[in-house]
Amino acid sequence: MSYYQLADSPLALGNENMGDNNDSPMPIIGVYVAAASLACSFAMFLNSCLTFINSFPKFNLRFSRNFFPLNATWLTLLAVATKPVADLTTPKLSYQDNQAKIMNTVFLTVAMGNFFTSLGSMNNADIVTNLTALSILVITVVVDLYIQLRFHVFDTPSSLVIIIQIALLFSTWITIVSSALAVPAIKKRAESKYQKLASDERQMKAGQQHYRVEELRLSITKYWVMAASGSPQLLMKRLVTFVYTNIICLFSALIAFLALFSYGMVNDYNSIYIQIHSEYKWSVDLILLSQYYVTLPTVVIATIFMISVVGYKYENNGIRISREEVTIESYWTEKLVEWRQRSIPIKFKRCTLRKLIHSIKSLILNFCILIQIVNVMWCKFCSVISFYLVLPLLLLVNPLGKLINHYLGQLFRKKKVSEVDLNCFVILLEGEKQFPKKLLRGIINRVDKLVEMGKKQRPHNLFNLLNQSFSFGGVVQFDSNRVPSLLSGEPLNCWTLPVVTLTSIAIAIPNIASRHVDWLVSSANEGLRYASLIDVLDGKCGLKSSIKNAADVVWVGVELHRKWLDMDLKRKTGEISSVKDIIQDLTNVSERIVMEFSSKENRMIVENPLYWPANVLAANSMYRITRTILLYYEDGECQGEELFRMLICMIADILAACLTNLPHMIYTKCISNAIEERLKSVRAAAIIFGETEDILKIFEERKLSNVGPSQPLCIDEWRGWIEQQAALVSSSATSNGASSVESNEHVVIKMQA
Template sequence: MSYYQLADSPLGSKNMGDIDSPMPIIGVYVAAASMACSFAMFLNSCLTFINSFPKFNFRFSGNFFTLNATWLTLLAVATKVAADLTTPKSSYLDNQAKVMNTVFLTVAMGNFFTSLGSMNNTDILTNLTALSILVITVVVDLYIQLRFHLFDRQSSSVIIIQIALLFCTWMTIVCTGLAVPAIKKRAESKYQKLVSDERQRQMEAGQQHYRVEELRLSITKYWVMAATGSPQLLMKRLVTFVYTNIICLFSGFISFRSLFNGVRTGFNSASRRNQSEYKSSINMILLSQYYVTLPTVVIATIFMISVVGYKYENNGIRISREEVTIESYWTEKLVEWRQRSILMKFKRRTLKKFIHSIKSLILTFCILIQNLNVMWCKFCSVISFYSVLPLVLLVNPLGKLINHYLGKLFRKKKVSNDKRTPEVDLNCFVILLEGEKQFPKKLLRGIINRVDKLVEMGNKQRPHNLFNLLNQSFSFGGVVEFDSNRVSSLLSSEPPNCWTLPVVTLTSIAIAIPNIASGHVDWLVSSANEGLRYASLIDVLDGKCGLKSIKNAADVVWVGVELHRKWLDMDLKRKTGEINSVKDIIQDLTNVSERIVMEFSSKENKMIVENPLYWPANVLAANSMYRITRTILLYYEDGECHAEELFRKLICMIADILAACLNNLPHMIYTKCISSAIEERLESVRDAAIIFGETEDILNFVEERKLSSIGPSKPLCIDEWRGWIEQQVTTVSSSATSNGASSVESNEHVVLQILA
C-alpha cells in the first residue's frame, strides 16, 4: 500500500490523528512560556512607567525580564510556531501566530536592552551569542517557509517586513553590547573623579565629622551621581535605545493591523476554515503574545514623547552637531580586539602574519558595520524627533496646565519640601555621556525630588523605641562594663567582639529576669531589634574576617529571642515560677552556656577549638553568655541582686553600647553612598537615603550631645572602644589618685568626666 493510499484509508486517518494529537498539548506549553515572558515584560513596562514619576518610590526597577539563559529558553519555546516547518500552508491562525512570534521576539529584545548595562563583559558575550543563535534560527526558518510559499499572500508581505525589523533590532542589540564596557568605563571614571573632588573639598574645608544637613546634602549629591551614572539610565540615553523603541512601535502597529485585517477578512476566506494542528491552543498562543504588545506600544510612545521633549527643552527645534557625530565608545572594543595579538602560537612568521591580517580585515569590516549602524540609528532618531515634535508641542501646554492646578492643590506641601532641600547647583555632579552637552533640567529635578521622597519615606519609619532607649544612656560605661577582665576564659583563646552579639546576649538576660512587666520586656526587645538593624550594618564596615561568624551567631540567636523568647532553644521564662532568686537564674544561664562550650571543646578537633573564627554559632553565643553572666555575678558577688535594679542596669548597658555604635551612623551612610559597584550603586545610595530619614532624630541627638567627637580614632570596632575607654580610665584614675581621690571613686565617674 502506497503512502497516499494509507493516508486515505481509515487506518491512515487514525494514525495521522495519533501523530497530530500531541500538538495541542505542545501548544499549551508554548502558550504557558509566552504568558510567562509576557507577564515579565508587562511588569517591566508598568514599573518603567511608574518610576518615571518622582512621587512613586518602588524598590524594584524594571529588571524582571533580563537577558539570561532562563528567559532565552522560555523565549525559544514561545517562538516555536515561527520555526515550525510542518504547519499547513492554508492555516490562517498558524500564519497569524508566525507573524505574532516575530513581533513577540522583537518586543522581547527591546525589553532586553537595558539589562545589558548590568552585565559584565563575559555575560554580555555569552548572552548575545545565545540570543544571536535564537534570532538566526527563527529568521532562517521563516525564510525557508517564504521560499516554499507556506504563507498566504497577505501574511508573506507582513512576515518580510517583520523579519527586517527583527534583524535590525538584533543588530542594534549586538551593536550596543559591544559598546557597553566602554560606556561603563567612562561613567565610572567620571564618577571616581567627582568623588575625589568632593573628598578634596571636604579636606580643604577641614570637615572631620558630618553635620546632619551636610550629610543630607552629600546624599543628594551622590544620588545625582549614582542616578545619572546608573547603567539603566545610561542605556536609555543611547541613540540605539531610541531606535529600538521606534522598531517596537512599528512592530506593534504591524501586529494590530494584521490582526484587524484578519478579523475583517479571515472569516470569509477558505484559509480560515482550515483548522490548525495546534487546535484551540493556537488561540491561547495568540492571546498570550498580543497581551504584551499594547503596553509596549504605550510605553514606547511615552518614551518617544519624553525624549523629544527633553531635546526640545535643551536645543529647541535645532539638532546639534554632537547628535550626528559617532562617539568613540561605539568602536573602542572592536579597535582593541583588532590591535591585540593572536593567542595561538605558530612556528612560521608568515602564517601568523597572514592570520593577523585576516583578523584585522574582519574587525575593520565590523567597525565599518558598527559605524553605519550607529549612523542609521542617529538618522532615524532625527526623523523621529521632527515627526513627534508636533505632538510634543501639543502635549506640553496641557501638561503645564495640569501641573498648575495640581500645584495649587499641593502648594503647602511643596513649600515644606522646598525648605528641606538645600539650594545648591547639582549640575556639576551629573555624569554625562560622551557627546551629551547637558542633562535635561526636568529629568534632573525629578531625580532630586526622588531622593527627597526617599528621605520622607524613611522619616515615616523612624525607630521611636530605639530613640527612647538611647535616652537611657548617660555615658559609654556599658561598653566596658558588660565584660569584665576578671572573668577567666573557658578555652585558650577568645573571639573578638562585635556590636550585635553583646546586645543580643544582654537582652536575653533581661528577658530571663523574673517579676518584670511584660510590657517593659516587649519594649526592650523592640528597641533592641531596631538598634540591631543598624548595628549589623556597622559591623559589616569592619573588615575583620572574624566578625562575620560572630555576627552570624548574633543573627541566629536573635531569631529565637525575638520570636519565641528562647536563647538557643532554652526558654528564658521557663524557671520564673520555680526560681525566685535573680542570682540563681543568672547562675543557671552561666552553667548552661559553660556546658555548651566545654562539650564543644571535648568533641571537636583541637585546631578548630584553638581558632575562634571556626567556632559554630551556638558556641560563640554560649561563650558570650558565659562571660557576661559571670561579669554580672562578680558585680553582685557580695550584695543582693534585685530584679528591677538589674533590669535597669542591663537597659543602660544596652543603651551605652548602641550609643557608641551609632556614632558610626554618618560614616556608615557615607560609605553606602560611595563603596558600591556601578551596577549596585543606585540601590546602595537609595538605602542610605532611607536610613538617613529613619535615623535623622538619632543623628541630631548625636550632634547635639557632641558624641561624634568622643571616642577612638577608628570607632568602627567595639574592642577599640573598650581599649580607648580603659586607657581614659587609667589616665583619669592616675590623675585623681595624685590629687588625693580614691581610685574607686574616680573609676566610677571617669566616663562622665570624659564627656564633660
C-alpha cells in the same frame, strides 16, 4: 473535484471528524507555548509599568529592577514562546496560524527591546554568553521564516507582513549587538568620571571625622545624582540605539495591529483560509491572546518614551538638531579597534601564516567597524526623523503636561536642593552637552522621597532606648577583666553579640511585665539591624565573622521563641525563684557548653577562637557577662527590677556608642560599590538616613559625635578608650584631692552631653 468541493463531501467530513477524535499532542503543546508566552508577556508588562511610573519624577517606587533581563531563563521561555514560527510541517496555514507566526515575530522583536537595558548590568562574559544564545534564537527564527516564504506556506497578505517583520527583527538584533559592543567602553568612561567626582568630594571632606546631619544629607544627594546619572540602565536609555529599538518596537506592533484588522476586511481571505483549521486547534487562540497582550503596552510606553526624548531635546536645543546628534562617538568602535590591534592568541611557526591570519582578522574587524558606524549613523538618522515627526505631538501635549504639573507639583514635589548646584555631579555620556533639567529634578526628588520613606519607618523603640543611656560606661561594664577565661584564647568582641546576650539575660529575669520585655526585645532588634551593618565596616570583619554569625543564630531564638540556645528562658524563670540563682544557672549552662567543646574537639581548634562554632561563642559570651553580673552582686542580693534597669542601661550604652558610627556607615554605603550595585547601595543609605535622622540630630545636639576613640568602629577600641579616660580621671582626682568627685561627674556629663 476541487479542494473546497472535497472538503464539503461526506467523505471529507468523516475524515475531519476522525481527525478531531484522534488524540493529538498539538493542543497540549499549544497550552505550553501559551504559558511561556504569558510568563514573558507578564514580565514585559511589569517592565512597561515600571518605565511608565518612573517617567513621572513625582512618584517613587519601593523597588527598581528589570523584570525581564537577558539571561538563560527568559531566553529559554522565549524559545518556547516562539515555537509556532519554527513549525515547518504544515503545507497550508490557517488564518490563526498566519496570525500566530506574525505575532511570534513581533513578540520576539518586542522582547529584544525589553532586553536592551539589561545589557548595562552584565559583565563582558555574560554579555558574550547571552548574546550568543539570543543570536542563535534570532537566526533560527529568520531562517525558518525564510524557508516558509520560499515554499509559499504563507498567504499573500501575510507574506508581505512577514517580510517587513523579518527586516525589523533583524534590525533590532543588529542594534542590540552594536550596543553591546559599546557597553564596556561606556561603563569605563562613566566609572572614570564617577571616580573623579567622588575623589573631588572626598578631598573636600578630607580631615573631617564627623558629619553634620545636613551635610550628610547633601552628600547623599550628591552621590545619588552621580549614581543615578551614571547607572548602567540610565546610560543605556540615553543611547541613540535605545531610541531606535523603541521606534522599531512601536512600528512592529502597529503593523501587527493593522494586519489583524485588515485581514478581517478581506472577503476572499475569509472565504478561503477561514476553512483551514490550525493543528494547534483551540490552543492557538490562547497563544494569540497571550502574545497580543504585550503589544498594547508596548505601543503606549514607546509613544510616551518618544515624546519624553523629543521633549528633552526640545528643551535643550529647540527645534534645531545639534552637531553632536550626527557625530559618531568613540565608544561605539573602541572595543572593535581594541580587538583589531590585539595579537593573535594562537602561535604559528611560520611568520607568513601569522601575517596572513592577522590581515584576515584586521579585514574582518574593519568590516565590522564599518557596519557599526553605518548602523549608528542610521540610528541617529532615524532618531532625527522621529524628532520632527513627534514634535507636533509634543507641542500639543506639552501645555497639558505643564497644567498637570502645576496642580500636582504642590502635592508631590518637595525640592530640598537646587538642581543647578548639582549639575556638576551629573555623569554625562560622551557627546552629551547637558543633562535634561526635568530628569535631574526627578532624580533629586527621588532621593527626597527615599528619605521620606525612611522617616515613615523610624525605629521609635530604639530612640526611646537610647534615651536610657546616661554614659558610655556600659561598653566596659558588661565584661569585667576579673572574670577568668575558660579557654586559653578569647575571641574578639563585636557590637551585636553583647547586646544579644544582655537581652537574653533580661528576658530570664522573673517578675518583669511582659510589655517591658517585649519593648526591650523590639528595641534591641531595631538596634541590632544597624549594629550588624557597622560591624561589617570594622577592619577586622573577617576575623569577627563567626562572632557576628553567632549573634545572628542566637537572636533568632531569642526574638521569636524567647530561647537562648534552645534553653527556654521563661521556663527557667518558673523553676528558680531567685534572680541570683537564675544568673548562676545561666553561668553553669554556658560553662558546661564551652568545657564540653574543649574536651571533644581538636586542641588546635580549641585554641583558635576563629574556629569555634556559634553555640560555643555564644556560651562564652554568656559566661563572661553573667559572671560579671555575679561579681557586681557578690556582696548583696540581686533585685530583679534593679538588674533589669541596669541591663537596659548597658544595652543602651553599647548601642549609643555603636550608633555614633552611623554617619560613617551611611557615607561608606554611598561610595564603596561597583557601578552595577551603586544605585541600590545609595538608595539603602538614603533610607537609613531617613530612619535614623532623629537619632543623628540627638547625637549632634549632645555632641556625642565628637566623643570616642580614633577608631570608633571597634567595640574593643571603645573599651580601651573609656578605660584610658577613667585612668586620666583617677589620676586627676588623686592630684586634686577634694575635687575628685567633681572631675568624675564632669567626664560623665561630657559623655552624656
